[in-house]
Amino acid sequence: MRRLVLPLLAVLGLSAQAPLLDPHTEDVQERRLANGVRLLVVERRAVTAFHAALVFRGGRAEEPPPLAGATDLLARALYGATWPEDLDPAKGGGSLDALLKEEEGLLEALRLERLHQRKAPEAATQAQALGASLWTLHQAVRARYSTSPLADLYAARGGHQTATAGADALLVQAELPAADFEFWCRTEAQRLTVLQLSRFSEARAALAAELRSRGPQGLPMIQGAALPGHPYGRDLADHLPALEAMRRSDLQAWARRACRPDQLTVVLVGGLSMDTVLPLVERTFGTLPAGAASASTEDPLLPEIPADLGDRRIQASLGGTPALLVGWRIPARPHRDHLALRMAARLLEGPSGRLAQRLVRQKAVAQSAEVWMDVPGGRLPGLLVVRAVPSEGHSLAELEGALHTEILRLQQEPIPTDEWQRALTQIDVEQLRIQDEPGALARTLARAWVEAGDWRQAEQEVQRLRNLGPETVQLATRTWLNPSHRTTLWLQSGTDESQDPLEAETARVLKALAATRIEDLAQREHLVSEGLRQLRMLSLDERRRTLKLLEAQLTPEKR
Amino acid sequence: MRPLAALAAITLTLPGQAQTSIRPQTFSLPNGMRVVLLEDHERPLVRARLNVLLSRDLETVHPGLAALALRVLGHSDAGAFGVDEFEQLLAGAGIELVPALRADGLSWNLLARSRDQDLALGLLADRAFRSVATSLTLETDRLASWRETERLEASPRAKLRLLLEPDWTLQAPTLDHLSAINHPDLLAFYARALRPDRAVLILQGDLGLEQAKRLVLLSFGTWTVQAPPPVPATAQATAKTTADAQTPTQTPTQAATASASAPAAPQAPRILVRSPRPALLAMAVAAQPEDLDPESAALLALLLPGDPALAPAQLRLESRNLVGELEADPSGSAASAETSMLERLQAIRQRGFTEADLHRAQAAWSESRALITLHPEAQVAEALAEARGGSVSPARVQALSVETLNQGLRRWLDPARIRTGVLAGPVGP
Numbered sequence: 001m002r003r004l005v006l007p008l009l010a011v012l013g014l015s016a017q018a019p020l021l022d023p024h025t026e027d028v029q030e031r032r033l034a035n036g037v038r039l040l041v042v043e044r045r046a047v048t049a050f051h052a053a054l055v056f057r058g059g060r061a062e063e064p065p066p067l068a069g070a071t072d073l074l075a076r077a078l079y080g081a082t083w084p085e086d087l088d089p090a091k092g093g094g095s096l097d098a099l100l101k102e103e104e105g106l107l108e109a110l111r112l113e114r115l116h117q118r119k120a121p122e123a124a125t126q127a128q129a130l131g132a133s134l135w136t137l138h139q140a141v142r143a144r145y146s147t148s149p150l151a152d153l154y155a156a157r158g159g160h161q162t163a164t165a166g167a168d169a170l171l172v173q174a175e176l177p178a179a180d181f182e183f184w185c186r187t188e189a190q191r192l193t194v195l196q197l198s199r200f201s202e203a204r205a206a207l208a209a210e211l212r213s214r215g216p217q218g219l220p221m222i223q224g225a226a227l228p229g230h231p232y233g234r235d236l237a238d239h240l241p242a243l244e245a246m247r248r249s250d251l252q253a254w255a256r257r258a259c260r261p262d263q264l265t266v267v268l269v270g271g272l273s274m275d276t277v278l279p280l281v282e283r284t285f286g287t288l289p290a291g292a293a294s295a296s297t298e299d300p301l302l303p304e305i306p307a308d309l310g311d312r313r314i315q316a317s318l319g320g321t322p323a324l325l326v327g328w329r330i331p332a333r334p335h336r337d338h339l340a341l342r343m344a345a346r347l348l349e350g351p352s353g354r355l356a357q358r359l360v361r362q363k364a365v366a367q368s369a370e371v372w373m374d375v376p377g378g379r380l381p382g383l384l385v386v387r388a389v390p391s392e393g394h395s396l397a398e399l400e401g402a403l404h405t406e407i408l409r410l411q412q413e414p415i416p417t418d419e420w421q422r423a424l425t426q427i428d429v430e431q432l433r434i435q436d437e438p439g440a441l442a443r444t445l446a447r448a449w450v451e452a453g454d455w456r457q458a459e460q461e462v463q464r465l466r467n468l469g470p471e472t473v474q475l476a477t478r479t480w481l482n483p484s485h486r487t488t489l490w491l492q493s494g495t496d497e498s499q500d501p502l503e504a505e506t507a508r509v510l511k512a513l514a515a516t517r518i519e520d521l522a523q524r525e526h527l528v529s530e531g532l533r534q535l536r537m538l539s540l541d542e543r544r545r546t547l548k549l550l551e552a553q554l555t556p557e558k559r
Numbered sequence: 560m561r562p563l564a565a566l567a568a569i570t571l572t573l574p575g576q577a578q579t580s581i582r583p584q585t586f587s588l589p590n591g592m593r594v595v596l597l598e599d600h601e602r603p604l605v606r607a608r609l610n611v612l613l614s615r616d617l618e619t620v621h622p623g624l625a626a627l628a629l630r631v632l633g634h635s636d637a638g639a640f641g642v643d644e645f646e647q648l649l650a651g652a653g654i655e656l657v658p659a660l661r662a663d664g665l666s667w668n669l670l671a672r673s674r675d676q677d678l679a680l681g682l683l684a685d686r687a688f689r690s691v692a693t694s695l696t697l698e699t700d701r702l703a704s705w706r707e708t709e710r711l712e713a714s715p716r717a718k719l720r721l722l723l724e725p726d727w728t729l730q731a732p733t734l735d736h737l738s739a740i741n742h743p744d745l746l747a748f749y750a751r752a753l754r755p756d757r758a759v760l761i762l763q764g765d766l767g768l769e770q771a772k773r774l775v776l777l778s779f780g781t782w783t784v785q786a787p788p789p790v791p792a793t794a795q796a797t798a799k800t801t802a803d804a805q806t807p808t809q810t811p812t813q814a815a816t817a818s819a820s821a822p823a824a825p826q827a828p829r830i831l832v833r834s835p836r837p838a839l840l841a842m843a844v845a846a847q848p849e850d851l852d853p854e855s856a857a858l859l860a861l862l863l864p865g866d867p868a869l870a871p872a873q874l875r876l877e878s879r880n881l882v883g884e885l886e887a888d889p890s891g892s893a894a895s896a897e898t899s900m901l902e903r904l905q906a907i908r909q910r911g912f913t914e915a916d917l918h919r920a921q922a923a924w925s926e927s928r929a930l931i932t933l934h935p936e937a938q939v940a941e942a943l944a945e946a947r948g949g950s951v952s953p954a955r956v957q958a959l960s961v962e963t964l965n966q967g968l969r970r971w972l973d974p975a976r977i978r979t980g981v982l983a984g985p986v987g988p
Contacts (some may be wrong), residue, residue: 433604
């Protein structure tokens with residue numbers, strides 16, 4: 001009986017309810033300030049607080065190689081917390097900025113001294129004396145910090161802030177009571193004006209330690225292989241020496257460019273109206289100096305990678321569970337096929353998606369299967385990635401074959417109506433949820449502006465998704481999810497990469513070769529990392545032959 | 560786990576009743592299930608959380624049992640539906656039904672369009688008390704549970720955190736623990752845990768009180784308390800072994816580590832996890848004392864993480880645990896990193912907080928109540944805390960004295976409650 005009752009209730013429910021709500025464009029009000037800052041406000045009258053998103057378009061993709069990691073450092077050092085001394089650096093005796101400049105000099109001297117020591121271990125060293133001076137200086141700097149718990153200005157007002165570095169943007173999200181809106185405006189404008197970065201050295205050390213202990217990972221590996229030479233393919237762990245050489249003044253200079261007003265959109269969702277917020281935003285964010293005309297109008301030139309670069313394969317042993325990662329190069333979000341591919345990803349993903357149904361439950365060749373769109377970003381051509389973990393007793397080859405069968409089915413067999421309808425229903429629920437959660441709505445609008453160039457796309461794309469036909473999706477999958485766009489990574493269980501003798505030997509030889517030709521240690525280490533990554537794409541036999549060729553270039557005593 | 564931890568953090572940092580016009584309405588079913596309704600017709604959405612308290616009876620003390628039981632339940636037929644059909648019904652209506660295991664018990668979180676509320680609540684009830692847990696998927700789920708533990712262990716940092724977890728429901732099981740669980744254990748667990756008189760259902764969103772009463776009665780009215788089956792012998796044996804192996808401050812893994820590596824029990828049991836790369840990180844986990852009043856806990860949760868005396872260590876709140884981390888120079892000693900982390904915590908414990916700190920925390924807490932209006936999920940979590948008697952009272956927050964606060968601090972950071980461990984590189988001390 002219940003078997004009949006529940007679906008019946010569902011059907012009755014369908015006809016009894018009001019039409020679905022969508023993100024209403026009219027709910028979002030937009031203003032552009034004279035200096036280029038964009039402001040989006042979505043008023044929610046029942047809410048007594050506000051969610052604010054500051055989104056700076058650019059992100060990791062626009063970092064030049066010597067500044068790799070700058071966006072991550074800004075997320076940590078500029079926005080990690082809201083310290084009073086960062087906003088009022090002149091308070092108290094002496095200048096915090098002067099101390100921080102001194103710290104920068106000492107840190108750089110210490111870094112160079114350590115490099116020198118690595119080259120000539122027997123030579124006399126100043127490292128200890130420099131370390132002692134640095135310690136004394138740190139005490140002086142810390143003496144200027146607030147000693148009170150709840151020193152973070154937002155935490156003291158019951159709010160909080162987080163910052164995320166992404167491939168396309170730096171996203172800062174804060175939540176505070178509505179009564180604190182003016183305080184938030186003043187604080188954020190002051191933060192961008194002062195750019196104090198008092199905790200820069202701590203943030204840099206923490207990020208470097210994190211990257212060092214993290215080791216190689218599947219997703220950055222497939223990005224690097226699928227998008228070679230492109231910022232989207234960059235693994236920050238390969239740029240550690242550059243990161244450690246970055247100075248506070250470098251980051252400040254970068255922040256002045258990356259966080260300039262025309263790169264910024266402020267999204268506010270909560271108990272605030274445009275009439276209330278606009279005068280305050282104009283008085284604070286509106287006074288930030290606009291960037292140079294040439295800089296503000298030109299996007300940086302980024303390399304373009306042909307999508308049909310050819311079928312690429314990598315095998316790696318990182319320890320842990322074996323996994324299969326397959327990535328297809330797909331177009332950027334503004335491309336006409338992007339929405340169809342997004343729908344294709346939806347048909348594949350989730351507990352009711354094809355991969356879970358067919359690979360996990362029916363064929364039982366996979367323990368789990370996940371699908372990610374726009375890896376690592378959607379502003380530029382990126383990847384659609386499937387990650388699947390084989391079930392006990394099933395090989396990666398078997399899983400790969402089963403995955404490709406599903407992709408072929410998607411491309412060739414008609415998509416059943418109920419499956420299509422299910423995907424549309426899920427999109428409807430997702431839209432409702434976004435509307436219901438201020439943070440999610442702010443992120444959605446911000447992301448649409450960054451990736452598609454216009455926040456209105458957040459709604460327009462949903463409408464277009466509903467009007468897509470299954471044939472369009474199949475056509476797009478045939479165009480993009482094909483072998484020439486594909487990169488496959490086999491992550492095998494077992495030993496750690498560092499214990500792979502072939503990889504270890506290749507690294508040794510590459511380092512020795514690089515040492516004979518490149519003076520700069522940072523460049524040298526980057527070259528070795530990049531070389532190793534490229535070599536992983538070769539077959540075992542090709543890797544052995546390459547190693548022999550490389551060894552032949554070394555002097556006999558270094559072989 | 561991460562989204563849940565984040566939500567828990569939001570909930571804990573936004574305690575107390577929200578400054579919102581939504582007035583909780585409560586009712587109970589004859590079977591003892593309590594229901595709280597947060598009526599909000601702003602959008603055609605309904606959220607629900609069905610929470611069942613887990614007993615700490617010895618019969619259920621198997622690390623991994625609750626997680627495995629939840630996993631098996633998720634792969635079982637429910638009510639009149641086979642598992643595939645059940646999944647298709649959920650997906651067809653876009654209903655999200657997510658199980659969760661946390662310190663506050665087993666929960667199912669539901670999100671559905673209000674037009675699908677009948678179907679959604681019916682399916683939630685099917686999953687919670689009409690699931691037919693056969694032994695067919697037990698082996699597959701056991702293996703999947705073990706694989707999940709292995710996957711977590713592949714990250715040395717996550718492994719260390721798991722080893723320090725004080726809550727038995729969240730501790731990572733050993734292979735022996737998992738292997739010892741059989742089908743009768745699961746059935747006994749379901750009978751003891753999944754009872755309407757232990758359950759609270761929070762409903763939030765687009766439904767009225769009368770409608771909610773009708774729906775809940777229709778879906779959950781037939782849920783009855785089952786007589787628990789006799790405790791299987793294996794469960795008793797495993798529980799006894801587990802209890803014997805654990806001192807009040809040691810997980811089974813810690814006990815094993817301590818007995819294997821040190822002839823005499825160390826003062827602070829140290830767990831050393833090796834990383835394949837250079838690293839040195841000391842970690843300390845302090846579980847919130849069971850009887851700490853919610854007001855002190857809420858204010859300490861605000862004051863402790865940003866305390867400058869911790870620098871350069873970091874302290875965060877994860878569910879009911881304070882988790883401290885101190886990154887040190889990889890060439891340094893593991894023991895000194897661990898000592899340094901502990902010293903920082905003890906320095907704060909001995910120093911205590913001042914009247915001024917208390918006032919700042921009280922003000923911050925009061926202001927933070929507005930933020931809950933931004934988070935429908937947090938409203939649900941808060942209603943659950945209130946139903947369980949763990950909510951924070953604004954009046955008691957304002958009346959809290961600095962002595963009570965510092966007493967709570969001393970108990971929370973009592974060295975006997977703190978578990979510590981170190982993550983170190985492949986070689987070294």
